[in-house]
Amino acid sequence: MRGRRSLLRATVLALLAGLTGAAVAAPAGAAEPAAGPxxxxxxxxxxxxxxALQCTQIPVPLDHGSPDGAQITITVSRLASTKPEKRRGILILNPGGPGGSGLAFANDLVKRGLPASVQDSYDIIGFDTRxxxxxDPVSCGFTTDQDYIGNIPPYAADDAAVLRTAEVAREVAQRCAANDRNGHLRHVTTANVARDMDRIRAALGEEKASFLGFSYGSALGAAYASLFPDRSDRVVLDSNVGDTHLDPDGIRRYALGAEETFGDFARWAADRHGTYGLGATPxxxxxxxxxxxxxxxxxxSGGVDGRMFRAATFVGLYGPTLYGSTAAAWQSLLSGDAPPAPAPPASVPPAPVPPxxxxxQDNAYTAFLATTCNDVAWPRDVAVYQRAVAQDRERFPVYGAASANVLPCAFWPYEPAEPPVRVLAEGPANVLIVQNRHDPVTPLRGGELLREKFGDRARLVVENGSGHGVYAGVGDTPCALGVTTSYLVDGTLPPDDVVCR
Structure with missing residues (x-):
């Protein structure tokens, strides 16, 4: 029983770690190094x-406002095109998070069916974000025996539960400050990662960079296309948080996504009531x-409380391939047993770190918090979160009282160094926004918001699918697969938004 509980907890913790005025860009000349890596x-x-991946390290300023100051290194991988006659340039990847490692992400995409035409067209560039x-990994000193259970806060049944979460969140923020001995933590921001990307582009001798980002990667890609519109080539944003950063509204939209996607699982389970016994109708x-x-x-039941059950169910909505294990977990709990853990979704890769x-887990939690808390100022009054939890508990019964709960950002020791990057509507029409109709983490509304902010620079492709992640074999998405591949390979941006049937 204890082993099953530990496995369930470990899986949920790993998955919850990886979920998301214009800033001033560094001077153009500062991003042009003398020699290639x-x-x-x-x-x-x-x-x-x-x-066949190759890797290198590229130095970037710790503080892009002081380009001649302290430097850190960004580790970069390359899957080189083997068809020089078809090669267009570089395609930079980001798997999401913030906090997900991108070094082996090209391998993950190839395994999931990244078309050969895309591999021929680009040197595919992965990197570990700062x-x-x-x-230069950051650390808050998280351990596995603490009460902090992930970067989506736990379900709060009442105001007192929000206060208990706030106590844990305050301690986490203090721990992060105490572990920030080299002063790097405050410089982990989306804007700085976008500037690092431009350093990568310049170091590789490219005039422009294309980009493919998933989940939080959509925010990073939106930031790059906004800070460096003339250096961005073809930009694909998949499963969108709705802006260039995660803020309280963005995380509260997890509840909307869970509510919309839960119906898909409920219909699936109702069709299999004879097997799992969860209900004959949705x-x-x-x-x-x-x-x-x-x-x-x-x-x-067996140490699995309501918070953990709701979190595991939320994870189970990441895609239809997880529905069977989710239903089996419910079945075990209904019989009084602790359930086995669901398998992690393919769209959330592991985040390897140096030994x-x-x-x-520590690095993923820390990078998520540093980015999310540094990008934008969060409310510091716990009563704000109590009101939000009470509201969303009624609006979104599946998960609203979790995603509206308080995060350590409410007690973060650093104020944002600059405003979040403003989505730039002026610039080349080179942004393709790809979105499942139902997504538990980044609901369709996020894609719609980003489409509105980019205006004529963007087109929105809505795939009639369910789950987190659309392109390159994440789901059965022939329509979005074709539109996205055509854009990356041929530069064919649809004349209008596309709704797949």
Missing amino acids: EWGPCPADVVAPLV GVGHS EEVRQTYLRLAARLDDRP AGPSP
Whole structure:
């Protein structure tokens, strides 16, 4: 029983770690180094069995406002095109997070079916963003025995539960400050990562950079296209947070996404009522969820309480391939047993780190918090979160009282160094926004918001799918797959928004 509980907790923790006025760009001349980098073997823990990756390190300023000051290194990988006659340039990747390692992400995309035409058209560039993995990793000193259970706060049944979460969040923020011995933490921001990307572009001798980003990667890509519109080539933003940063509204939209996507799982489970016994109709499945969550709030089963059950169910909505394990977990809890853990979704890759650095969980949590808390000022009054939780508990019963709860950003020791990057509507029409109709983490509304902000620079492709992640084999998405591939390879931006049937 304890082993199952630990496995469930570890899986949920890992997944919850990786979920998201214009800033002033560094002077153009400062991003042009004298010589190109030397490529060599990647670090030993970067596992890419399907592709021939090379790696290098590129120095960037710790503070882009002081380009001649302290430097850090960004570790970069390359999957080189083998068709020079078809090569267009570079395609920079980001898998999301913030906090996900991108060094082996090209391998993950190839495994998921990245078309050969895209591989031929670009040198595909992955990198660990500043503060992550092999790029001067940051650490708050998180351990596995603490009450902080991930970067989506726990479900709060009442105001007192919000206060308890706030106590944990305050301690986490203090711990992060105490562990920030080299002063790097405050410089981990989306704007700075976008500037690092432009340093990568320049170091590789390219006039422009194309970009493919998922989840939080959509915010990073939006920031790059806004800070460096004339240096951005073809930009694809998949599963969108709705802006260049995560703020309280962005995280509260997780509740909207969970509510919209839960219906897909409920219909799936109702069709298999004879197997799992969760309800013969979608509404019966919903009532089973609410009753089981309430029961676990009062009487945990094998140590799995209502908070953990709701978090595991939220993870189970990441894609239809997880529905079976999610239904089986419910079935075990209904019978009084602790459930096995669901398998992690393919769209959330692991975040490897150097053996001597912080643990993967510590580094992922820390990078998420540093980016999210540094990008924008968060409300510091706990009563603001109590009101939001009460509102969203009624509006979004599946997960609203979790995503509206308080994060350590409310007690973060550093004020934002600059305003978040403003989405720039003036510039080339080179942004393709790709979105599933139902997505538990980044709902369709996020894609719509980003489309509105980019205006005529962007087109929105809505795939009639369910889950987190659209392009390159994440789901059965022939329409979005074709539109996105045509854009990356041929530069064919649809004349209007596309709604896939």
